[in-house]
Amino acid sequence: MKYTKRDKALILLEDGTIFYGKSIGKKGSAFGEVCFNTGTTGYQEIFTDPSYFGQIMVTTNAHIGNYGTMESEVESDSVKIAGLVCRNFSFTYSRPSADASLEEFFEKNKLFAISDVDTRALVSHIREHGAMNAVISTDVDDIDGLKEQLSKIPNMKGLELASKVSTNEPYFYGDENATYKIAALDLGIKKNILRNFSKRDVYIKVFPFDSTFEEMEAWNPDGYFLSNGPGDPEPLDQAQAVAKKVIEKGLPLFGICLGHQIIGLANGISTYKMHHGHRGINHPIMNLETGKGEITSQNHGFSINREETENHPDIKITHVHLNDQTVAGIRMKNKPVFSVQYHPEASPGPHDASYLFDEFLETIKKHSNSSVTS
Template sequence: MKYQAQHKALILLEDGTVFFGKSVSKEGTAFGEVCFNTGMTGYQEIFTDPSYFGQIMITTNAHIGNYGTKEEESESDSVKIAGLVVKNFSYEYSRDQADSSLQEFVDKNKLMAISDVDTRALVSYIRENGAMNAVISTRVHEIDQLKKELADIPSMDGLELASKVSTTEPYTVGNEDATIKIAALDLGVKRSILENLAGRGAYIKVFPQKTTYEEMKAWDPDGYFLSNGPGDPEPLSDAIQLTKKILDNNHPLFGICLGHQVIALANGISTYKMHHGHRGINHPVKNLLTGKGEITSQNHGFAIHREETEKHEDVEITHVHLNDHTVAGIRMKSKNCFSVQYHPEASPGPNDSKYLFDLFIENIKKATVVA
């Protein structure tokens, strides 16, 4: 049975700005920090990416849902965004390989979604005024009450969310007979990252966010990985201390997105909340070591300070974002450690950044030979 958007709905920003639309299939209310993604495809991967936990997603592509959903394309076990805002919601889909419609997917995951919103105007407003908290709701006649409730929602700045999406128990991915063992700290890891490591002959054990260095070391891994994830990196004191111990012992280490920020913090480089972040699959990055450009997938609302990185004696900038010159990658000069502020597993290039996984495996093999 197909639904049609029936209930009037709105999105209310914390500064009082309101945009109206309709609910996708149900009445309800959802709160979170508003953000937007410019990708033309990949909406299911976006909705299930743990890095988006606690955020209301606006899709800039005018049509969402036209190719349905497929179970194996989810990046986690459930929808992680707090709410969804689109222009045109496609109740029907045309892909033969799809398991279900997006509307069925939304209902199954109890996701509050609204459509028929002027997303072009909304995104332009966020670009000008910055990311902020918002509420989407069908309670269109209770704006004053919604404003009061919205005022109680904490800011993303200073908010620790990795523990909300991290695994509660360790688990493994890959062939247990593999010659390379990688200990991964789950700060909100995407399945496709683990699959890329396993596809290169690694056996990965994924550990909860609060895991200590001693607990990870007891598994006797050949290398360590710090995953992507949501929220502000600065409150992650346990992960930062863990990273310092990994670096002190010079184990091979690779970090992606939140993991990249944690590595910077472990080196005394601070982070900051961006005006409206980078979220999309067409972000240009230059590899300063090779001079080559990469088309990258990005999803982050925080970044590391470039001036502090440039002044650091033991940290080298390896990648820069060509639109705003923010730091997109670093490596340590005296340690077997590197990281990037984008997603090589997503590969919109499509294979521009896959070499980063190969580099990590090579670093592990070299370290194993030396040991």
């Protein structure tokens, strides 16, 4: 461990609440919506998850950095969180296979972070008062200046962020000689989603967030996928138009997280910003189709309206979150379309829900067979 002087730092919430700590590495400030993740492992995957773009991450696990980092354990091309708040930051690591410390990882990605914060009190405050914008900073003597800057940060409600993390040009993933082809709309796609498809004999073409259905259809895929991603789903008109076209034509469609919300909106179901969201790797889900419980990885601050979903004539609820009964999965009754609010690719997280990738492949196979015989 190299010794560096650690400056006093703080996190200032938009309601005026302040928690103090110490900076990790550089001086400065970072702004974004504050949220918390309850996972005990997987911090590197969390920090690089595009769904967290622009958010200040509070980790509830007491020790962050103790097993270092590995180049292979990233979910995108760079760190996506705006900053980190933790209790204890480990400058040294003990995992033999790690290739760098978390401190080195942060320095490389120019990430600002603070530790020695009472994260139990901070998380309790967020749970009670809801997610809100915040700033982490070493400018502890300029509270008024930080408040003024913080007041100019836009609210997550109504904020379109998929364009900030989506690919600019289409690209391919997997074996071009694979049996099946999937066209994926990149709203902030995680690498492990692509890995899960690829290892199931699928070749994927990943399209930018604003691609049209016609552009995706021209590749002649066997199925369509709407990815996870950050921000409010409502402003994503083009993604909703893609979903509507796929549904209208009766083609196989699978959505995860933000993609799930887009499918809901495409069916006329509204979405809403949650009080403080679901973020962690131990969220309990009930699969209403099998009667089995699943422990899942989740990361979302928006949800689809349950009452509207229950009253929709063409949709059935397939999964519910057992903590608050929010909609965690839907299926269209007469179309090869389904989606889930959580992360079956489980990176990080348990693998209870990985069967959903197999289910989508079965959906594609059934549709292909019915197309041939009809």
